[in-house]
Amino acid sequence: MSLIGERAAVVSLGASCQTARHISLNAELLCRRLDPTMQLRTLPFDWVLAPPGAVARWLRGPVRVPPGAGEMRVTQKPFWLRHGIWLWHDRMADAEDFAVLAARLQRRWDRMLALRALPRRLFILSNTQNNLAGVPDQAPQPMDFRLTGQRMQEVVAAVESVFGPAGNSFLFVAYASRVSADAHHTGLPLAILEPDASPHDGDSAQWTAALTRHVAAEV
Numbered sequence: 001m002s003l004i005g006e007r008a009a010v011v012s013l014g015a016s017c018q019t020a021r022h023i024s025l026n027a028e029l030l031c032r033r034l035d036p037t038m039q040l041r042t043l044p045f046d047w048v049l050a051p052p053g054a055v056a057r058w059l060r061g062p063v064r065v066p067p068g069a070g071e072m073r074v075t076q077k078p079f080w081l082r083h084g085i086w087l088w089h090d091r092m093a094d095a096e097d098f099a100v101l102a103a104r105l106q107r108r109w110d111r112m113l114a115l116r117a118l119p120r121r122l123f124i125l126s127n128t129q130n131n132l133a134g135v136p137d138q139a140p141q142p143m144d145f146r147l148t149g150q151r152m153q154e155v156v157a158a159v160e161s162v163f164g165p166a167g168n169s170f171l172f173v174a175y176a177s178r179v180s181a182d183a184h185h186t187g188l189p190l191a192i193l194e195p196d197a198s199p200h201d202g203d204s205a206q207w208t209a210a211l212t213r214h215v216a217a218e219v
Contacts, residue, residue: 001046003030004111005038008120011112012043013059013155014050015145017088018129018200019173022207029208033215034122044108049086049135051143052151055125058083059158065105069098073140084141119167122218123159126173128193129200147174147190149182156188171214173207189214 001024003010010030012019023030024040031038050058058064066072066080069092073079078092078101090101115121127145136143152172159168173191174183183190191210196203 001027001040002043003027003038004041004115005031005035005118007118008035008038008122009115009118010034010038010122010124011115012045013055013123013125013159014045014048015052015055015125015127016049016129016132016200017047018202019124019126020046022126022202022204022211023124025204026208026211029211030215034120034218041111042108043112044105046108047089049088049132049143051084051145052125052127052147052155053144054084056151056154056158058085059155059162064109065102066098069095072098075140076138079140081141084143086135086139086143113162116163120169121163121167122169122171122215123155124171124173125155126202127178128173128175128195128202130195130198131200146178146180147172147183148180149186152183152186152188152190169218171210173210189217 001020002012003023010023012023027040071080071082072092073081074092078087078090092098092101127147132145156170171189171191173193175195176192193203193206
């Protein structure tokens with residue numbers, strides 16, 4: 001989930017469900033520090049698998065909702081070939097399922113684009129979900145979840161192309177093994193977590209500490 005309030009929003013940009021999970025688990029902390037009116041809402045990057053390159057492509061659009069079922073490949077779950085995004089918590093067994101999926105995405109994008117009216121937006125992208133390591137072997141297209149300096153800057157540029165240059169802040173959360181050396185030299189906030197043993201949930205204590213440090217620096 002993401003958080004939306006009257007003055008601020010905390011937005012998951014994937015790359016997996018773990019980001020949305022820890023925004024939700026830390027909603028009280030984030031609301032207290034950023035905007036007490038924020039409430040949990042679902043946005044497009046919640047509950048999908050979207051590598052950093054796909055995040056930037058999907059943000060830039062202009063096609064943000066699949067125009068037809070022919071762009072989808074169902075391998076376990078619906079995979080959108082145009083952007084390289086796995087809609088992991090959706091189903092698509094028939095035309096009716098596709099219509100529901102497309103309408104749901106449209107509502108989420110409408111909600112996200114409305115955040116242009118807010119003075120403050122915090123975007124969070126993480127690659128610390130452990131089972132991401134096996135995703136590329138199952139995907140119908142290459143999926144690379146590593147963070148490089150270029151990919152981080154592409155995500156920032158894509159956000160600014162949608163929301164403008166003002167009011168945006170960023171937090172990237174990663175394992176040291178899933179970042180390139182130049183990722184540390186972008187000047188963008190980068191929290192490095194120690195690997196945990198969970199399949200996908202992540203380490204709550206490390207996430208809370210990273211979010212606490214970040215929002216303290218933002219205030």
